[in-house]
Amino acid sequence: MDANVSFDPREDAYSKPLDQIDVSVPELYQNDVYQPYFERLRREDPVHYTADSHFGPYWSVTRYKDIMSVAINNQVFSSRWDLGGVRLEDQVQGYERPSFIQMDEPDHGERRKAVSPVVAPGNLARMEGLVRERTITVLDNLPRNETFDWVKDVSVELTSRMLATLFDWPIEDRHRLMFWSDVTVCHVDTPDAPVHSEAERYTELQKMATAMKALWDERAASNSPRYDLISMMAHADATRNMDFRELLANCSLLIVGGNDTTRNSMSGGVWGFSKYPEAYRKLRENPELVPSAISEIIRWHTPVLHLRRTALQDFELGGKTIRKGDKVAMWFVSGNRDEDAIRDPHELIVDRPRAREHISFGFGVHRCVGNRLAELQLRILWEEILKRDFEIEVMDKPKYLRSNIIHGIRELPVQIH
Amino acid sequence: MPEVTYIEFDGTPHRVEVPLGTSVMRGAVDNNVPGIDADCGGECACATCHVYVDAAWLDKVALPEPGSQEAAMLSFAAVAQPDSRLSCQITMREELAGLVVRMPEGQH
Numbered sequence: 001m002d003a004n005v006s007f008d009p010r011e012d013a014y015s016k017p018l019d020q021i022d023v024s025v026p027e028l029y030q031n032d033v034y035q036p037y038f039e040r041l042r043r044e045d046p047v048h049y050t051a052d053s054h055f056g057p058y059w060s061v062t063r064y065k066d067i068m069s070v071a072i073n074n075q076v077f078s079s080r081w082d083l084g085g086v087r088l089e090d091q092v093q094g095y096e097r098p099s100f101i102q103m104d105e106p107d108h109g110e111r112r113k114a115v116s117p118v119v120a121p122g123n124l125a126r127m128e129g130l131v132r133e134r135t136i137t138v139l140d141n142l143p144r145n146e147t148f149d150w151v152k153d154v155s156v157e158l159t160s161r162m163l164a165t166l167f168d169w170p171i172e173d174r175h176r177l178m179f180w181s182d183v184t185v186c187h188v189d190t191p192d193a194p195v196h197s198e199a200e201r202y203t204e205l206q207k208m209a210t211a212m213k214a215l216w217d218e219r220a221a222s223n224s225p226r227y228d229l230i231s232m233m234a235h236a237d238a239t240r241n242m243d244f245r246e247l248l249a250n251c252s253l254l255i256v257g258g259n260d261t262t263r264n265s266m267s268g269g270v271w272g273f274s275k276y277p278e279a280y281r282k283l284r285e286n287p288e289l290v291p292s293a294i295s296e297i298i299r300w301h302t303p304v305l306h307l308r309r310t311a312l313q314d315f316e317l318g319g320k321t322i323r324k325g326d327k328v329a330m331w332f333v334s335g336n337r338d339e340d341a342i343r344d345p346h347e348l349i350v351d352r353p354r355a356r357e358h359i360s361f362g363f364g365v366h367r368c369v370g371n372r373l374a375e376l377q378l379r380i381l382w383e384e385i386l387k388r389d390f391e392i393e394v395m396d397k398p399k400y401l402r403s404n405i406i407h408g409i410r411e412l413p414v415q416i417h
Numbered sequence: 418m419p420e421v422t423y424i425e426f427d428g429t430p431h432r433v434e435v436p437l438g439t440s441v442m443r444g445a446v447d448n449n450v451p452g453i454d455a456d457c458g459g460e461c462a463c464a465t466c467h468v469y470v471d472a473a474w475l476d477k478v479a480l481p482e483p484g485s486q487e488a489a490m491l492s493f494a495a496v497a498q499p500d501s502r503l504s505c506q507i508t509m510r511e512e513l514a515g516l517v518v519r520m521p522e523g524q525h
Contacts (some may be wrong), residue, residue, distance in 0.1 A: 120495035121523020278493035356456045
């Protein structure tokens with residue numbers, strides 16, 4: 001749509017018949033034009049049905065309060081992979097990935113508890129020094145007054161190292177983890193996607209799982225306790241007997257969850273401050289606002305655009321009847337901009353009251369397990385940026401990922417002054 | 418107004434007046450008591466207002482019903498114990514005047 005200079009998303013969003021609005025189109029996010037469509041839905045049709053889309057018929061839940069009520073009602077709204085999973089794009093038969101995010105209770109909880117200690121407060125305190133050391137190294141090596149890509153040189157650099165640490169994976173080989181992360185999240189029909197079919201995706205993820213299984217076997221045999229994700233799963237009762245397919249699914253989930261969302265929030269914050277320079281000025285003058293600014297960046301960027309559920313029974317929501325078997329998308333990217341829940345929602349406000357109450361981590365039993373690790377990494381990044389008093393000039397608009405699930409920033413050219 | 422004592426993980430106590438009908442979570446957040454994050458704002462939808470109820474108060478502050486939303490959320494909290502509660506689900510009433518709660522190492 002960049003090529004078509006006359007295209008006005010606001011005009012398009014408000015002129016088409018409501019029932020033609022389809023917010024699952026990945027180009028809306030790639031071209032950064034989605035907000036007017038959600039604004040109209042929140043006002044006129046907050047629980048919205050799209051009968052016909054590339055991903056089949058589905059409901060869109062767009063208001064903060066309604067998203068919350070779907071998220072916490074896991075009795076009615078299922079995450080199960082065998083019902084289609086947690087993305088609008090259904091799991092393809094034969095290539096399903098039974099990771100714990102795509103399970104209901106009690107299966108989900110048992111497996112999640114095997115890995116959650118890795119990112120619990122006690123373990124995070126142990127990681128803080130390492131995260132700071134790496135952040136300092138990365139920031140001190142950035143060029144001055146010369147354009148570079150913030151995504152590649154900062155966001156990917158920092159989060160890929162963290163990911164290697166979480167898996168206790170060879171750090172010099174971390175680019176492979178990032179590749180498998182991109183393989184997991186892509187829509188295979190994207191022209192420059194890393195894989196172009198479900199079969200090809202599965203083949204790559206099998207290579208990943210084979211490498212993980214080798215580490216798993218080695219660590220399962222060891223009695224000395226280790227705190228990486230593979231060791232935790234290899235030793236916990238709920239996960240030690242996982243078959244290869246479940247291992248593949250869970251590793252691919254943890255790879256994406258362990259880097260992609262934080263990576264994009266690291267880039268999203270820089271872009272946000274370039275749009276709201278007053279907010280950055282306030283943060284520089286009041287560095288004690290960093291924790292609140294971090295929550296605000298995570299809200300403002302919203303790294304996961306939607307997660308999907310499948311209704312297990314008929315359910316009334318916002319005056320509409322969702323039928324058993326229907327797909328329901330919780331659009332976090334809309335809930336975080338809901339004018340009824342959040343004041344001046346489009347603005348980045350570093351001292352926003354109740355900044356923690358954003359919806360980016362989801363709510364209910366599936367709430368993001370790594371949220372405190374994400375916050376830790378972002379907090380240290382911004383603390384160290386402020387210590388260096390960087391002025392970050394964004395040289396061009398971000399290039400976004402073609403995706404309706406991950407709010408990915410692929411490139412963000414900047415200069416530091 | 419009834420008081421609640423919040424004890425941080427490092428032992429620092431905070432005595433705060435909490436109005437009747439207000440949640441113990443809100444009492445902490447509104448008075449800037451550190452150690453309670455309350456990410457969902459009191460919807461029982463996260464587990465980041467997790468506290469341990471002092472033993473002397475356990476008979477007045479009932480434990481969550483098994484199978485309840487609070488029990489489900491608490492089961493995912495870091496370092497949950499038998500005396501764990503989500504403080505957004507404890508509403509201040511006369512008989513809780515003087516309540517003592519302790520904070521975990523971190524909210525997760």
